[in-house]
Amino acid sequence: METYEFDVVIIGGGPAGCSCALYTSRSNLKTVILDKNPAVGALAITHKIANYPGVAGDVSGDELLAVMRKQAVDYGTDYRRAQVFGIDVDGPMKTVYTPEGTFKTKALVLATGAMGRTSSFKGESEFLGRGVSYCATCDGAFYRSREVAVVGLNQEAIEEAQVLTKFASTVHWITPRSLPKDDDHAQHLVSMENVKPWEKARLLSVEGDNGGVTGIEFKPRGEEPRILDVDGVFIYQSGSKPITDFIGSQVEFNADGGVRVDDMMRTSVDGVWGIGDIRNTPFKQAVVAAGDGCVAAMSIDRYINQRKSIRPDWNHS
Ligand SMILES: Cc1cc2nc3c(=O)[nH]c(=O)nc-3n(C[C@H](O)[C@H](O)[C@H](O)COP(=O)(O)OP(=O)(O)OC[C@H]3O[C@@H](n4cnc5c(N)ncnc54)[C@H](O)[C@@H]3O)c2cc1C
Structure with missing residues (x-):
C-alpha cells in the first residue's frame, strides 16, 4: 500500500474542508482533501442555497461546492476521493488510513460534517431536499x-x-x-x-x-x-450526528458528540483541528463551516511555520 506525505491532510471536502484547503494551499502548504463522495455531504445534497454571502440567486449546494472545490484545486490542493476508515494522531506526524493508501501529515483537519442520523421515515430520504x-x-x-x-x-x-x-x-x-x-x-x-x-x-x-x-x-x-x-x-427526531466513527476516542468530544475545539479550531490533540458541522455547532450553515475552515488554516499556517502571530492573507505590507 502506497504512503503519501503532506503538510496538511483534510478529511472531508465540504465547505469547511474546501475553505481550509484554499487558505493552506495559498500559504504554500502541501495540502490534500480526502473525500469519500463529493455528492453526499450536507451542502452537496442541499437543493437550493440562497443565503451564502456573495452568491446571489438560488444555486444548488452541489454547484456551490463545485466552485469551492475548484478554487482550492486551482491554488494547488490535491483532491482525492477516498474514504477514511482510521487515523493515528500519536506523535508529530499524524497518519490517515484509506483503501487508496496511507497519508502522513504534519497537520490533520477533521471536517466530515454531521450527516450521521439515518433517515427513519418512509419517503424521508426520497424527498430530502425536495420538501x-x-x-x-x-x-x-x-x-x-x-x-x-x-x-x-x-x-x-x-x-x-x-x-x-x-x-x-x-x-x-x-x-x-x-x-x-x-x-x-x-x-x-x-x-x-x-x-x-x-x-x-x-x-x-x-x-x-x-x-x-x-x-x-x-x-x-x-x-x-x-x-x-x-x-x-x-x-427533528434525534438531531444530526457528527461523523466521527473513524476517530475512535483519539480526540475529546463535547457531551453532544461534537469534536471539542478551542477558538483556533484546535482539538485536544496537538496538530489536529476540527471544523464545520463535525463540531455540532448550534447553527449549522455553510458560511459558518467555511469560516471555521479559514480560522483553522491560519492557525495551521502558524503552527507549521512557527509564526509568532497570524498574518491575514490580504496583508501584503
Ligand atoms: C438538507 C440541508 C439543507 C441545508 N441548507 C442550507 C442552506 O440553505 N444554507 C446554509 O448555509 N446551510 C445549509 N445547510 C447546512 C450546510 O449544508 C452545512 O452546515 C455545511 O455543509 C457543513 O459543512 P461541512 O464541510 O462541515 O460538512 P459537509 O458539507 O457535510 O461535508 C462533509 C464531507 O465529508 C465527507 N466525509 C464524511 N465522512 C468521510 C470519511 N470517513 N472519509 C472521507 N470523507 C468523508 C463527505 O463525503 C462530505 O463531502 C443545509 C443542510 C442540509 C442537510
Missing part, C-alpha cells in the same frame, strides 16, 4: 404562505418551528408526546395563530411526486392514520 428538510433557518423562506409540518419535540424542533411561523401559512406541529406545560417556549409556540399542534402523534410517511412533497401520513394515538396536505416537512 424534506432538517433546517428551517436554511429553507423556511421557500415556504412563504404555504403549509408545512414540523416533526419532533426537542429544543431544536421548537426553535425551528418558531422560525417557520414567520413564513408558513400554517405550521402543523407533530409531537410524539403531550406538550410540556412548564416549557414557556413550547407554550408560546402553540399560542400562535398559525401553529396547529398534533400531540401524541406519530409520523408514518412522507408523500410526494415528481414535484416534491405533497403531504404526510401520520397517526394520532388511538386514532386512524390521516393525511395532511403540506409542501414541506421539517424533521
Whole structure:
C-alpha cells in the first residue's frame, strides 16, 4: 500500500474542508482533501442555497461546492476521493488510513460534517431536499404562505418551528408526546395563530411526486392514520450526528458528540483541528463551516511555520 506525505491532510471536502484547503494551499502548504463522495455531504445534497454571502440567486449546494472545490484545486490542493476508515494522531506526524493508501501529515483537519442520523421515515430520504428538510433557518423562506409540518419535540424542533411561523401559512406541529406545560417556549409556540399542534402523534410517511412533497401520513394515538396536505416537512427526531466513527476516542468530544475545539479550531490533540458541522455547532450553515475552515488554516499556517502571530492573507505590507 502506497504512503503519501503532506503538510496538511483534510478529511472531508465540504465547505469547511474546501475553505481550509484554499487558505493552506495559498500559504504554500502541501495540502490534500480526502473525500469519500463529493455528492453526499450536507451542502452537496442541499437543493437550493440562497443565503451564502456573495452568491446571489438560488444555486444548488452541489454547484456551490463545485466552485469551492475548484478554487482550492486551482491554488494547488490535491483532491482525492477516498474514504477514511482510521487515523493515528500519536506523535508529530499524524497518519490517515484509506483503501487508496496511507497519508502522513504534519497537520490533520477533521471536517466530515454531521450527516450521521439515518433517515427513519418512509419517503424521508426520497424527498430530502425536495420538501424534506432538517433546517428551517436554511429553507423556511421557500415556504412563504404555504403549509408545512414540523416533526419532533426537542429544543431544536421548537426553535425551528418558531422560525417557520414567520413564513408558513400554517405550521402543523407533530409531537410524539403531550406538550410540556412548564416549557414557556413550547407554550408560546402553540399560542400562535398559525401553529396547529398534533400531540401524541406519530409520523408514518412522507408523500410526494415528481414535484416534491405533497403531504404526510401520520397517526394520532388511538386514532386512524390521516393525511395532511403540506409542501414541506421539517424533521427533528434525534438531531444530526457528527461523523466521527473513524476517530475512535483519539480526540475529546463535547457531551453532544461534537469534536471539542478551542477558538483556533484546535482539538485536544496537538496538530489536529476540527471544523464545520463535525463540531455540532448550534447553527449549522455553510458560511459558518467555511469560516471555521479559514480560522483553522491560519492557525495551521502558524503552527507549521512557527509564526509568532497570524498574518491575514490580504496583508501584503
Ligand atoms: C438538507 C440541508 C439543507 C441545508 N441548507 C442550507 C442552506 O440553505 N444554507 C446554509 O448555509 N446551510 C445549509 N445547510 C447546512 C450546510 O449544508 C452545512 O452546515 C455545511 O455543509 C457543513 O459543512 P461541512 O464541510 O462541515 O460538512 P459537509 O458539507 O457535510 O461535508 C462533509 C464531507 O465529508 C465527507 N466525509 C464524511 N465522512 C468521510 C470519511 N470517513 N472519509 C472521507 N470523507 C468523508 C463527505 O463525503 C462530505 O463531502 C443545509 C443542510 C442540509 C442537510
